[in-house]
Amino acid sequence: MVTLPAEAVRWAQEVQAPPGAGNLPGSASGVFVGRTQELTTLRALLTDAGEAAVTQETRTRAIHGLGGIGKTTLALHYAHTYRRDYTLVWWITAETTEQIVTGLASLTMWLCPQWAMTAGVPERAAWALLWLQWHPGWLLVFDNVEDPADLRHYLGALPDGHHLATSRTATGWHTIAPTMPLGLLHAEAAVDLLCTLTFGAEHAPTSAQRRDAADLAADLGYLPLALEQAGAYLFETGTLLADYRQMLGRVMDAAAGGIDPERTIARIWHHTLTAIERRNPQAVTLLNAMAWLAPDAIPRTLLAAFCPDPLALGQALGALYAYNMIAYSADRQAINVHRLVQTVLRHQPAGSDGYPPGRQDAEHLIQRAVSAGNTDTLEWERLLPHVIGLAESKPAHSPTSIETADTYDAAAQYLHHQGREAHTIRLRTAALVQREQALGDTHPHTLASRNNLAGAYKEAGDLSRAIPLYETALAQSEQVLGDTHPQTLVSRHDLAWAYKEAGDLSRAIPLYETALAQSEQVLGDTHPNTLASRNNLAWAYRAAGDLGRAIPLYETALAQSEQVLGNTHPSTLASRNNLAGAYEAAGDLARAIPLYETALAQSEQVLGDTHPQTLVSRHDLAWAYKEAGDLSRAIPLLKTALVQREQVLGDAHPHTLVSRNSLAGAYEAAGDLARAIPLYETTLAQSEQVLGDTHPNTLGSRHNLAGAYQTAGDLARAIPLYETTLAQSEQVLGDTHPQTLVSRHNLASAYRAAGDLGRAIPLLKTALAQCEQVLGHTHPHTLASRNSLAYVYREAGDLAHAIPLLETILAQCEQILGDTHPHTLASRNNLADSYNDAGRVEDALALLGRVLAEYERILGEDHPHILAARNNLARARDAAAAVQQSDTATPATSPNLQLPSDAPEQPE
Known part of the structure; x- marks a missing residue:
């Protein structure tokens, strides 16, 4: 009880506050952005949806949130913005009851100094309460309330104004005042x-x-x-x-x-942690451990291993939640920690054991969770972000733990088996660093980690980092383990694979041959690693255009995989898909497509719809449909494959680039250049950036873009691009590589389209001779070269050479590609035009009528080929008696340069 003298009571009734009176700390002129909606909401909460005049009824609201989130700034801005609507605005620091009393006492000193100078603090505080009771319409701001119960007396005693509180504490307000949680800035x-x-x-x-x-x-x-x-x-x-x-982490305590x-943030949170530790020491220990994990969705079950008593865990989390240091998920089974809280906590000084606070606890939590042997996919997906967070947050000088490295490897292997090897780089890197420090640079486990990290980079398309790592791993394996140790064989095999991916077949093929011979000798003829070596040597032969060696090797590898591993083992599925690719490369679509369809159906069933190997099968089947002229099935499948690869592998992954390039090729085949050309341009730019200027896939993209420009009639852009591509292909791939042959053929076709027959004919002759020698007489590329050469002869008026060539081509196309393949239709059309030129009008009319009917059935009403065929037939009919006609024939088609299909995953 405080007794006031009569004159003090009278002054409490008579003294008036001057207009706009208050003691606000600072001004409203500072930077204030992003809180307009919160300011509007706060005004509405305090004034019955924002009425202009302050009512006589009390209004109390509390703003709570993490330290540093802007509670005080928002309250201060509110007070400055609306201070003229209040009789008085008084700011009180309210961390303790003593500070609240002192803040009220200072109001008396400000309003009635003549008496306050001689009164004690309790008397001055009592006078302030009396003044506030006599003079309604004020705003009291209680800043940084530590215990909401400290306000209970004042709210009950002061009903005729507005109370606004700020607090780091989220709990304890339900019997005191409605709260407004303050979130982060947008x-x-x-x-x-x-x-x-x-x-x-x-x-x-x-x-x-x-x-x-x-x-x-x-x-x-x-x-x-x-x-x-x-x-x-x-x-x-x-x-x-x-x-x-x-x-x-080092500047969060720097005050400029x-x-x-x-x-400063570090100082504010230090005070918060001190308050939490007084309330529940275990809560701070728990928060220090969570600082080293991912910030979001930390499973409550993970923390239970650290704090097995559910009651104790709930109390510790409750203390953290009360101070807004954590937030709960909607189902309250996961915990979120602000990223900057983690950053500040991670930069605390290390203890005598060398670990910063919480680091070793976090490692033990993750180790226990992984070593529990939980193979449930859902649990793994919940745990993975925190394993990765632990790997990324390791302090530079923290002690090394082999058990933690094993944990990283276990998580990486889970991703590997999910077909997400490209996503393991951070885990593989952390495991390698831990093992180098703990075991040494050439320990077998370190060598395996180095090889696995190289594989992760390779899967991510980063060959510039993968190859040097593979080379180092192989050299060290040969030195430490010996030339034919199984781990050395794996390293040799994987390095060869990386060379092949980089287009360096001169180094890849000899290494593959060595790896296969050693695998057969050391592991046996049908060991899974031997089968992988055989399969990938076949792949390298195919990439070099040597189908004579590739196909038998593929057939052997598939037969052995079916026998040893089973019909639906992932390696068997990959072998089946690759054999189909070899048949396709040989122009044997009748055997390729059914094999592709089987491989895709089995991959979807065994591996899942979006597994990388399933995506390979889907893409390759779609491309085979396109090669067979079945665009109605090819384009939707290619679209699906592209979307899934973008989602699973990323926008610029080499396999995604292949899908994008292939979809552009299908659009071009359908005559939709408006969609094809931009897609080709995007793919080429990304290939140059990701793979390099002369990578085989980049050369393929450049070649295809040139072809699209040519189809669009833009020879000024097409020819220089073809010339660049051919020169680079000759240099990088060799003079008779299939991609080089295609580039040579299509450059010649572009010269012919530009009317430069002096350059076109010799180049086409060379291309045809090389195709016959390297690919065989009936390969689709050989047929296209023969067709183009015949067409150029015809343009030059040399029908004696043109017609026999065209008749041979048509017979071969009908036999090899089928009666309605686009190349067959183009060959029939061109032969008809040559008959027409030679005066064989009846033969020409018969062929042109058949071409038009087939085009209308296959391509649709408005396709450019149909319009050209219809025009040619009309001219032939109108000029049946003429000796010569103008030529508007559809140009001979050239095959799109096929990018290499993806290959099976390597063993590790």
Whole structure:
């Protein structure tokens, strides 16, 4: 009880506050972005949906959120914005009851100094309460309330104004006041704030600076105080945004100009952790462990291993939740921690054991979860982000644990078996680093880790990093384990594979041959690794255009895989798909397509719809349909394959580029150049960037884009691109490689289209002779070369050479490709035109009528080939008695350069 003198009571009734009175800390002129909606909501909550006048009824609201999220800033901005609507605005620091009493006492000192100078703190506080009871319409702001119960007396005693509280505490308010949780800034608002603070309001950041600001804002977790602290530091020191990101954990306690040293993020959270530790020491230990995991969706079951008593775990998490240091998922079975909280906690000093707080606990949590032998896919998917988070967050000088390296390997193997080897790079890297430090550079386990990391880079399409790692692993395996040790054989085999992927067949094939011979000798003729070596040597032969050696080897490999591994084993499925590819490369689509269909159906059933090997089978079957002229089945399947590869492998993965290139080829075959050309251009740009300027797939993309330009009549762009591609193919792949032959043939065709027969005829003769020698007389590429040469003879008026060639071509196309294949139709059309030129009108009319009917049935009403065929038939009928007619024949088609199909996964 406090007794006030009569004159003090009278002054409490009579003293009036001047207009706009208050003691607000700071002004409203600072940067305030991204909280307009929250300010509007707060006003509505305090004034019955925003009515202009303050009612006589009490209104109490509490803003709660993580330290540094902007609670005080929002309350201060509200108080400044609406201070003229209140008789008085009084700011009270409210961490303790003593501070609340002191804050009220200071109101008395401000309003009635003549009496307050002689009164004690309790009397002054009592006078302030009396004044507030006599003078309604005020706003009291209780900033940083630690215990909501501390406000209960004041809210009950002061009914005629507005109470606004801010607190790091989310719990304990349900009997005190309604709450308004304050979330993070939106990304754009956070970037705006950071740029304004860093560069000044008068300076517009460049696009590169804004991108860097966006990256830093994300690292800071869109936390307003962290953004303010960073902006002040960057403005004062001139530090680059990117450099600040590298120093992030070390500068969270740095107070630049305008930042109160006690208001840095690290200092604020240190005070919060001190308060939590007083309440529940185990909560801080638990938070330190969670700092080393992924920030989102930490399973409660994972933490239970650390804190097996459910009651104790609930109390520890409750203490963290009460101070907004964690958030719960919707079902409350997972925990989220702010990224910057983790960053600050990770930069605490290491203990005597060399581990920073919580690091060893986090490793033990993950080790226990993985060693439990849980093979449930759902549980693995919940656990994976935290295994990866642990791998990425290892401090530079923290002790090394072999058990943790084994954990990383176990997670990587799970991804490997899911067909997601390209996603294991971070895990494989961490395992290798741990083993190098613990076991040494040439320990067999270290060598295996190095080889596995190379494989992850290879699967991700990063051959520039994969090949040197493979070379190092092989050299060390030969030295440490011996030339024919099984692990050495795997390393040799994998290096050969990487060379082949890079288009370096001169190094790949001898290495494959050596690997196969040694595997047969050491492991036996039908060991799975021997089968893989045989299959991949066949693949290298096929890539070199040597189908005479490739197909028998593929057939042997498939037969052995079926016998040893079973009909639906993944390696058998890959062998089946690759044999189908070899048949297709030989022009034998009658055997290729059924084999592809079987391989796809089995892959979908055994491996799943989006497994990388299933995607390979789907793409290759779609391309075979396209080669057979069945675009109605090819295009939808290619679209599906592309979308799935983008989703599973990424937008610029080499296999995704193959799918994009193939879909463009199908659009071109359908006459849809408006979709084909942009897709080709995108694919070429990505191939140059990802694979390099002279990689075989890049050469294929460049060649196909040139072909599309030619089809569109843009020879000014087509011919230089063809010439570049041919020169690069001769240099990289060799003079008679199938891709080189196709490039030579199509460059000659472009010369012919440009009317340059002096360059076209010799080049076509060379191309035809080489195709016959390398690919055989009936290979589709050979047929296309023969067709183009005949067409050029015809254009030159040499029908004596043209017609016999065209008759041979048509007979071979009908026999090899089928009666309605696009190449067969083009050959029939061109032979008819040559008959027409030679005055054999009846023969020409018969063939042209058949061509038109087949085009209409297969391609649709408006396809360019149909229009040309219809035009040719009309001319032939109108000029049946003429000696010569104008030529508007459909040009002889050339095959699209087929990019290599994907290959089976390698054993590790």
